Amino acid sequence: MGKLLTGLVLSSALILGACSNDANEATNANQEVAAEEVKENNETKQQDNDVIVFEVDGEKKEEKLESPYIKGTLAEAVYLPKEFDTKNVNDNKFEAMGTGEYEDFLFSVAREENAKDLEFEIFVMKRNASIQFGDKKTVVTEIDLEKHPVLKEKYDYVIKSELGIGNKFSALKVNNGERIVVSVMIKNQDKLNYGEFALELLRKVELPEPA
Structure with a gap:
């Protein structure tokens, strides 16, 4: 046994x-x-x-992208065509001005602390976007994020401002008392049909992870 x-x-x-x-x-x-x-x-x-694909008047375009240095307080990374020259880099602001084919394009990321609730920040953003330039009336249009899932995942609110002197696409993210606004300004009248390009640049931004 x-x-x-x-x-x-x-x-x-x-x-x-x-x-x-x-x-x-x-x-x-x-x-x-x-x-x-x-x-x-x-x-x-x-x-x-590494690339951006977009359409202008039905024509497909493709551009190679680079990732310039940006402070981690603003974004983990941004991706821009090589024709964009960085003009300003600090903890609270990043600017890159387009040259050559993208002359009169301005890409920027701005950060501010002590942000209020989302509803108030949207109100402020819309008010600031509605500032009139001379005798040109500004037209502000909200981008339907339901049609742009990548933008919806990254941002709380996105608008297009027709300023008379050009178009500006702005994306807002409010998190833990901070407000981050990413924008693409198009001042070249011949490039106002580059709206899809501007939205693609907004999609490419990798925002900081919530603290």
């Missing part, structure tokens, strides 16, 4: 050991798969950010 019990105990130990090894191998395999998926997602994301 004693030998039989000893045999049963040894058999059980071997089975448990084998199960444990199988479980460890499965866990390791799952971890490797997950790590590979993260790597692939990061590589795909980087590839997506």
